[in-house]
Amino acid sequence: MTNQVVAYLQENRERLLEKLYSYLRIPSISTDSTYKEDVAKAAAFTADYLKDIGFDRVTVQQTEKHPIVTGEWLGAGSDKPTALFYGHYDVQPADPLPLWDSEPFEPTERNGRIYARGVSDDKGQVFMHLAVFEAFMKTGGALPINMKVCIEGEEEIGSTNLHAVLHEQTEQFQADFAIISDSGMVESGQPTMLYGLKGAAALEFSVYGPDRDLHSGLYGGAVRNPLQAMTHILSSLKDTEEVIQVEGFYDGIEELPEEERKLMAQAPGENFTKTVGVPEAVSEKGYTAKEHTMARPTLEVNGMYGGYQGEGTKTIIPSEATAKITSRLVPGQDPADIVEKIMAHIKKHTPAGVRVEVRPEPFKAKAYKVDPNHPLIQKAAESLTQAFGKETVFVRMGGSIPVVEWIDTVYQMPVILLGFGTPEDRLHSPNESFPLESFDKGMETLVYFYEKVSE
Amino acid sequence: MTNQVVAYLQENRERLLEKLYSYLRIPSISTDSTYKEDVAKAAAFTADYLKDIGFDRVTVQQTEKHPIVTGEWLGAGSDKPTALFYGHYDVQPADPLPLWDSEPFEPTERNGRIYARGVSDDKGQVFMHLAVFEAFMKTGGALPINMKVCIEGEEEIGSTNLHAVLHEQTEQFQADFAIISDSGMVESGQPTMLYGLKGAAALEFSVYGPDRDLHSGLYGGAVRNPLQAMTHILSSLKDTEEVIQVEGFYDGIEELPEEERKLMAQAPGENFTKTVGVPEAVSEKGYTAKEHTMARPTLEVNGMYGGYQGEGTKTIIPSEATAKITSRLVPGQDPADIVEKIMAHIKKHTPAGVRVEVRPEPFKAKAYKVDPNHPLIQKAAESLTQAFGKETVFVRMGGSIPVVEWIDTVYQMPVILLGFGTPEDRLHSPNESFPLESFDKGMETLVYFYEKVSE
Numbered sequence: 001m002t003n004q005v006v007a008y009l010q011e012n013r014e015r016l017l018e019k020l021y022s023y024l025r026i027p028s029i030s031t032d033s034t035y036k037e038d039v040a041k042a043a044a045f046t047a048d049y050l051k052d053i054g055f056d057r058v059t060v061q062q063t064e065k066h067p068i069v070t071g072e073w074l075g076a077g078s079d080k081p082t083a084l085f086y087g088h089y090d091v092q093p094a095d096p097l098p099l100w101d102s103e104p105f106e107p108t109e110r111n112g113r114i115y116a117r118g119v120s121d122d123k124g125q126v127f128m129h130l131a132v133f134e135a136f137m138k139t140g141g142a143l144p145i146n147m148k149v150c151i152e153g154e155e156e157i158g159s160t161n162l163h164a165v166l167h168e169q170t171e172q173f174q175a176d177f178a179i180i181s182d183s184g185m186v187e188s189g190q191p192t193m194l195y196g197l198k199g200a201a202a203l204e205f206s207v208y209g210p211d212r213d214l215h216s217g218l219y220g221g222a223v224r225n226p227l228q229a230m231t232h233i234l235s236s237l238k239d240t241e242e243v244i245q246v247e248g249f250y251d252g253i254e255e256l257p258e259e260e261r262k263l264m265a266q267a268p269g270e271n272f273t274k275t276v277g278v279p280e281a282v283s284e285k286g287y288t289a290k291e292h293t294m295a296r297p298t299l300e301v302n303g304m305y306g307g308y309q310g311e312g313t314k315t316i317i318p319s320e321a322t323a324k325i326t327s328r329l330v331p332g333q334d335p336a337d338i339v340e341k342i343m344a345h346i347k348k349h350t351p352a353g354v355r356v357e358v359r360p361e362p363f364k365a366k367a368y369k370v371d372p373n374h375p376l377i378q379k380a381a382e383s384l385t386q387a388f389g390k391e392t393v394f395v396r397m398g399g400s401i402p403v404v405e406w407i408d409t410v411y412q413m414p415v416i417l418l419g420f421g422t423p424e425d426r427l428h429s430p431n432e433s434f435p436l437e438s439f440d441k442g443m444e445t446l447v448y449f450y451e452k453v454s455e
Numbered sequence: 456m457t458n459q460v461v462a463y464l465q466e467n468r469e470r471l472l473e474k475l476y477s478y479l480r481i482p483s484i485s486t487d488s489t490y491k492e493d494v495a496k497a498a499a500f501t502a503d504y505l506k507d508i509g510f511d512r513v514t515v516q517q518t519e520k521h522p523i524v525t526g527e528w529l530g531a532g533s534d535k536p537t538a539l540f541y542g543h544y545d546v547q548p549a550d551p552l553p554l555w556d557s558e559p560f561e562p563t564e565r566n567g568r569i570y571a572r573g574v575s576d577d578k579g580q581v582f583m584h585l586a587v588f589e590a591f592m593k594t595g596g597a598l599p600i601n602m603k604v605c606i607e608g609e610e611e612i613g614s615t616n617l618h619a620v621l622h623e624q625t626e627q628f629q630a631d632f633a634i635i636s637d638s639g640m641v642e643s644g645q646p647t648m649l650y651g652l653k654g655a656a657a658l659e660f661s662v663y664g665p666d667r668d669l670h671s672g673l674y675g676g677a678v679r680n681p682l683q684a685m686t687h688i689l690s691s692l693k694d695t696e697e698v699i700q701v702e703g704f705y706d707g708i709e710e711l712p713e714e715e716r717k718l719m720a721q722a723p724g725e726n727f728t729k730t731v732g733v734p735e736a737v738s739e740k741g742y743t744a745k746e747h748t749m750a751r752p753t754l755e756v757n758g759m760y761g762g763y764q765g766e767g768t769k770t771i772i773p774s775e776a777t778a779k780i781t782s783r784l785v786p787g788q789d790p791a792d793i794v795e796k797i798m799a800h801i802k803k804h805t806p807a808g809v810r811v812e813v814r815p816e817p818f819k820a821k822a823y824k825v826d827p828n829h830p831l832i833q834k835a836a837e838s839l840t841q842a843f844g845k846e847t848v849f850v851r852m853g854g855s856i857p858v859v860e861w862i863d864t865v866y867q868m869p870v871i872l873l874g875f876g877t878p879e880d881r882l883h884s885p886n887e888s889f890p891l892e893s894f895d896k897g898m899e900t901l902v903y904f905y906e907k908v909s910e
Contacts, residue, residue: 298675306759
């Protein structure tokens with residue numbers, strides 16, 4: 001049976017890729033309201049595919065922002081387990097556009113990869129599950145287990161509406177386990193079992209000075225410069241040894257266990273000078289870059305602006321400055337509490353002569369960690385090893401998938417994180433891509449996994 | 456004779472204002488190359504006016520960037536002194552446009568003021584001199600003294616080409632004294648004699664990290680954030696007590712004399728909370744805001760940008776960050792030396808994991824100070840008092856006029872700074888304006904001054 005399903009995927013490869021490309025051509029950017037219509041188009045595409053496969057009760061649930069696509073196929077019978085598949089069809093903005101070698105929303109194949117915004121995060125990986133469902137239905141007329149599906153359009157902006165739906169419509173999404181492919185492997189072709197994710201907290205703040213831009217000659221020496229004031233605030237958040245200075249920021253975090261440090265040391269590392277072109281890697285004092293990215297919290301300025309940004313010199317003291325900040329959290333930290341602490345730090349470090357306004361952003365999540373020895377995790381790892389023909393490694397990663405924490409909390413079911421991305425995918429960056437090898441072997445992995453789970 | 460000239464200016468007021476408005480309608484923004492044609496138009500307007508008045512050898516000298524308008528009228532004879540009038544017809548950018556209550560390049564009269572970019576700095580004040588020349592010629596057929604004119608189009612970007620011309624064509628510009636109206640009075644209606652100006656130095660720098668924007672979850676903890684690194688560099692330049700921390704920055708500056716501190720204390724001060732809306736004024740530790748703005752050096756971040764600046768959250772570590780800095784200097788400081796010292800400071804304070812690139816900007820000038828008891832300064836002060844009907848005060852100001860230093864150095868002649876702007880003029884800001892009172896009484900002052908000088 002398995003061979004037949006895998007064979008179907010191979011025989012229909014070209015058609016399935018074409019279908020994926022039409023999915024990727026939709027610029028479903030959730031953070032920018034000018035793309036609202038395109039986000040809706042991507043939702044419709046997702047729902048139509050589920051209907052074509054033969055899913056029941058396929059619904060495009062409208063929300064205050066972007067719709068949630070749900071559906072189910074329960075034909076495997078009550079003696080078979082039921083899985084909840086989650087994914088997201090929204091993508092990050094494509095800017096800066098000039099840095100793309102091909103159009104972000106015109107999928108292009110180059111050196112064994114598909115280049116397009118969202119191909120790895122997460123439309124490409126969502127499509128792989130749908131294609132596998134299609135393969136099972138076309139070959140055997142059934143899926144090996146019962147399947148519930150929930151695919152949202154707000155993952156890149158905090159999944160606010162999904163949060164409400166998941167907490168209210170608990171009946172609809174109850175299952176034996178959840179499965180998500182919105183992550184990656186430690187390196188291309190290296191099957192990787194993810195057993196931990198970071199949480200997240202986000203905020204934006206502005207520093208306000210004079211009620212207009214001022215002549216720096218006539219007013220310099222009498223008025224606090226909002227840009228200068230903001231640099232004092234931001235530089236006080238984290239020192240040059242990458243240690244976060246926010247009071248109480250590290251409270252409640254358990255020290256990284258020795259065995260985990262060993263595990264991480266064994267996992268293949270990334271040469272950041274080679275992969276992202278930095279002069280050298282830097283990490284929190286006392287921790288390796290691998291330990292910091294996998295298991296220690298971070299705080300990053302994602303964007304900042306104020307004053308004159310045009311050509312040449314403009315001799316002004318600007319009226320205001322703005323910065324965007326996100327923090328990645330580990331088990332023991334609460335997003336709301338961290339936002340509170342950062343806000344308090346900002347206010348405490350705002351010098352005289354300016355006003356500060358802090359605005360928390362909806363993007364937030366608790367960290368997640370699962371027992372690597374759980375039978376479902378083991379079956380997933382075996383499927384990976386079988387498809388990729390290589391031993392699977394176990395790691396934690398710095399990304400945040402808020403829904404993982406919610407499913408864990410609300411449904412008390414394990415979440416299997418089966419991701420097929422690679423470090424070269426350039427998530428959230430220009431020239432995002434996804435290996436065709438991951439596309440093929442990833443779908444093969446899912447076939448094996450659903451088979452094993454149904455046994 | 457005087458009354459006749461002043462009368463001419465009053466009788467022709469409406470026509471002269473209309474002519475000024477057509478001058479102000481030209482968006483002669485020198486820093487932005489997209490306005491090159493408009494800058495050329497403003498030069499032509501200036502030259503045509505000089506020809507109409509009856510000036511000889513009126514020339515629009517082309518340069519590598521923007522033209523310099525020159526001309527002369529030497530009919531007063533060799534027994535009369537010769538003056539060099541300098542001004543500039545270029546203006547600052549008008550952005551941010553949404554903050555203007557009326558179009559920046561469509562002059563509008565409101566509550567006794569003319570609103571337009573450049574009306575105070577400096578097209579309006581240049582026009583006043585030309586109108587006074589016209590009045591003398593139309594009424595008496597002559598000017599009371601010999602006059603040479605030099606009006607440039609690069610003052611807002613460092614006067615690079617004027618610098619060359621002034622140093623090469625010394626014959627053409629030799630005179631007994633220079634007169635410039637590119638400054639202001641300490642308050643509206645308060646005649647003010649300027650006896651000192653600040654110098655200036657400018658640079659821009661960028662911090663480069665990864666070769667692209669990175670996912671803050673996957674790379675946070677391994678890569679130095681260029682924005683964060685920049686905040687460390689910028690916050691190290693000046694502490695929260697407004698003391699500049701660049702090594703050797705204050706070297707060679709003479710301590711502010713007690714009598715000058717008294718003089719400054721006597722001059723009317725500005726209530727910054729009222730005039731520019733700041734919570735409170737801040738100034739260098741040990742100096743009042745008046746002392747700091749008039750006679751102590753400053754360092755300001757004029758603009759800064761990096762990473763995501765759009766709507767919502769974008770969880771990236773940005774690839775680079777850029778900041779623009781200008782410094783205002785006092786006697787004893789050399790612009791080139793200060794740029795060197797700031798560059799050294801930036802490089803010294805750049806943390807590991809990022810590269811920094813510093814680019815000096817052409818905008819630079821030495822500070823200038825003249826003896827307040829010089830007979831020409833006294834005649835200017837008397838003319839101010841006579842026209843405004845109020846005792847003249849003597850002050851120094853924080854603005855920079857590079858040409859003043861060059862004239863001082865190359866021609867060893869005194870520079871009379873007769874400015875008619877006011878603190879409410881919003882120079883370099885949205886809603887720049889100039890009082891009609893300054894327009895009228897300023898021209899009257901110039902008539903009296905040229906009369907006194909010819910006696």
